[in-house]
Amino acid sequence: MDNWREWRKYRRAELIALRESIAEEEHRCWSSAITGLLEQGFPSLQKSVVGFCWPHRREYDPRPVMDFLRKRGATLALPEVVNKCEPLRFRKWWPEAPMTIGTYEIPIPDNTDPVTVGAVIIPMIGFDDLGFRLGYGSGYFDRTLAVLSPRPVAIGVAFEILRLNNVHPQPHDIPMDFIVTEGGIYRVTVNRLEPISTEECAAENMRAMG
Numbered sequence: 001m002d003n004w005r006e007w008r009k010y011r012r013a014e015l016i017a018l019r020e021s022i023a024e025e026e027h028r029c030w031s032s033a034i035t036g037l038l039e040q041g042f043p044s045l046q047k048s049v050v051g052f053c054w055p056h057r058r059e060y061d062p063r064p065v066m067d068f069l070r071k072r073g074a075t076l077a078l079p080e081v082v083n084k085c086e087p088l089r090f091r092k093w094w095p096e097a098p099m100t101i102g103t104y105e106i107p108i109p110d111n112t113d114p115v116t117v118g119a120v121i122i123p124m125i126g127f128d129d130l131g132f133r134l135g136y137g138s139g140y141f142d143r144t145l146a147v148l149s150p151r152p153v154a155i156g157v158a159f160e161i162l163r164l165n166n167v168h169p170q171p172h173d174i175p176m177d178f179i180v181t182e183g184g185i186y187r188v189t190v191n192r193l194e195p196i197s198t199e200e201c202a203a204e205n206m207r208a209m210g
Contacts, residue, residue: 004168012134015126015162020058022159027058030159030182035065038121041178041185041201042155044209046072051079051090051120051152054107059123060157070094077115079140080108087144090117104136117152120145122176124158128167131156131175131188145174153177153205 022030038045046069055061066076077090081103091109102108122141126134133156135141145154156176160183169175178201179186179193185201186193196204 004170007168008134008137011164011167012125012137015134016057018161019125019159022058022161031060031064033182034060034157034180035062035068037180037185037198038062038065038155038157039068040198041180042119042205043202044205045069045119046074047209048118049075049077049090049115051077051117053121053123054078056104056106056123060159062121062123062157065121067095075115077117078108079144081140084138085143087147088140090115116148119153119155121155121157124156124162124176124179126162126164126167127156127158127176127179128164128169129193130166130169130191131179131186131193132167132169132173133176134164134167139172142172142174146172153208155180157181 050066050069052062052066055063070076076093078093079088080091082089092112092115093109097112098110099107100110122133124133125136133141145151154174154176156179158179158181160181163181175188177188179188184195185198187196187201
């Protein structure tokens with residue numbers, strides 16, 4: 001697609017508007033379902049350094065599952081924009097951590113210790129049947145996933161109504177490893193999203209941790 005930038009700009013605005021129109025009860029119900037799936041499907045996160053994003057414009061709010069993970073041993077971190085063309089830096093976060101306002105008016109830790117994440121729960125404006133994410137267009141997560149070694153497990157989260165057939169991925173785009181919606185957990189394979197049970201997902205991730 002030659003005009004993929006314009007196409008994404010249009011779809012991005014359309015999907016954000018759709019997300020912001022979700023009724024409060026549905027948003028709460030869907031968010032609760034995603035939280036439950038993350039808790040049950042990814043017990044390995046309890047022993048990891050987990051990056052997440054402060055909720056923005058009615059995204060899924062990951063703070064309840066972050067609280068669940070922290071109480072079971074996880075170290076939590078929020079991303080910080082260092083420079084427009086550089087990867088994100090993750091800083092340690094806990095409920096009483098000092099905070100400041102960062103890029104896009106989103107809260108970030110105020111000079112807490114930088115950490116290396118083993119997994120990241122990544123919000124998605126939209127996603128497609130191949131596991132590619134439609135984000136806000138700045139490319140921060142793609143740049144970050146491309147350079148971190150070992151690469152953290154990328155878990156995309158969004159509501160099912162934000163699913164697209166194709167986001168027209170470009171060479172710089174990096175697919176998620178897993179996608180979680182209120183409808184279930186999907187493993188991202190070469191050709192498609194593969195639904196998997198919470199038990200299978202949990203076992204797979206625990207094996208990957210060794």
